[in-house]
Amino acid sequence: MTASPGAAGRAAEERPRRKHKTGGTAGARTLASTFAGYFVLVFFALVFLYPFVIQIANSLKTEPDAAAHPLSPVPGPLTFAAYERVFLGTDLPLWLGNSVLVTIVLTVGRIFLDSLAGYALARLRFRGRAALFSAIVAVMAVPGVVLFIPKFLVLNQLGLYDSYTALILPVIADAAGVFIMKQFFESIPVSVEEAARIDGAGVFRTFWSVVLPMARPALITLTIISFQSAWNEFPHTLVAVQSPELFTLPRGLADLVSGSLGKGTQYPLKLGGAVLATIPVAVLFVIFQRYFVRGANEGAEKG
Numbered sequence: 001m002t003a004s005p006g007a008a009g010r011a012a013e014e015r016p017r018r019k020h021k022t023g024g025t026a027g028a029r030t031l032a033s034t035f036a037g038y039f040v041l042v043f044f045a046l047v048f049l050y051p052f053v054i055q056i057a058n059s060l061k062t063e064p065d066a067a068a069h070p071l072s073p074v075p076g077p078l079t080f081a082a083y084e085r086v087f088l089g090t091d092l093p094l095w096l097g098n099s100v101l102v103t104i105v106l107t108v109g110r111i112f113l114d115s116l117a118g119y120a121l122a123r124l125r126f127r128g129r130a131a132l133f134s135a136i137v138a139v140m141a142v143p144g145v146v147l148f149i150p151k152f153l154v155l156n157q158l159g160l161y162d163s164y165t166a167l168i169l170p171v172i173a174d175a176a177g178v179f180i181m182k183q184f185f186e187s188i189p190v191s192v193e194e195a196a197r198i199d200g201a202g203v204f205r206t207f208w209s210v211v212l213p214m215a216r217p218a219l220i221t222l223t224i225i226s227f228q229s230a231w232n233e234f235p236h237t238l239v240a241v242q243s244p245e246l247f248t249l250p251r252g253l254a255d256l257v258s259g260s261l262g263k264g265t266q267y268p269l270k271l272g273g274a275v276l277a278t279i280p281v282a283v284l285f286v287i288f289q290r291y292f293v294r295g296a297n298e299g300a301e302k303g
Contacts, residue, residue, distance in 0.1 A: 060080065082268030098246060110172065111177075113172065114177030115207075115215070118179075155240060162241050162246065181222065193206050249276075
């Protein structure tokens with residue numbers, strides 16, 4: 001039994017319609033899933049950004065307005081009195097100078113020492129290398145609060161307490177940085193170093209002139225992490241110094257939060273200082289963001 005020509009024609013016409021309807025449904029589903037994904041991303045972005053908006057808004061409010069409407073993102077009236085008082089009525093310039101000095105020394109020291117240690121653990125063969133690396137990894141699992149009393153006792157016994165040396169020396173190298181550099185150096189082909197040694201380069205010259213430039217993504221990552229860690233370091237300052245002239249920015253802001261300037265909430269003053277402390281890290285991350293992301297992607301690909 002054969003279908004009539006008219007029936008065959010109608011079937012041929014309906015077939016593209018069904019395909020078009022199926023394609024349209026799939027496109028609508030894709031569009032809906034994309035919209036839902038962007039909605040979720042925007043929602044969580046607002047959730048994470050809103051505290052910073054509140055921080056900036058309250059720093060631009062008057063004291064009564066901040067106390068009455070602390071969660072309002074619109075200052076009324078707008079005033080910069082809190083920033084003026086932070087600069088003129090506190091030791092912020094001194095804290096800022098101490099933080100800049102300590103952060104620069106710590107960042108440079110960590111980059112250099114962590115790179116040296118990471119390269120030694122990745123390339124040099126010596127007795128106890130595996131045990132030393134295991135100890136470094138174990139240090140990463142130790143809570144920092146456990147070391148407060150030992151740090152204080154050691155610094156006090158060596159006569160370093162309440163000095164710039166106490167702020168810098170105990171934290172000038174960190175286990176996390178050594179781990180990051182070791183893992184990256186192991187991803188670099190050994191043949192590159194062998195070629196340098198054939199040309200007469202020693203171990204340090206090979207590390208400094210050949211391997212280290214190739215580790216640029218890891219170095220940028222380590223720079224951002226070290227700068228942020230050193231700039232925001234607060235617990236270590238509690239056991240390292242007690243003189244106000246040695247306070248760094250986090251320690252000084254903690255002094256403000258404790259109410260050293262008088263009574264009242266003083267939200268604009270405290271949050272204004274917090275905004276000023278946030279700016280350097282935010283600027284650094286914005287400048288090096290693409291290198292940071294690129295380094296993470298390259299590390300993932302090499303891993």
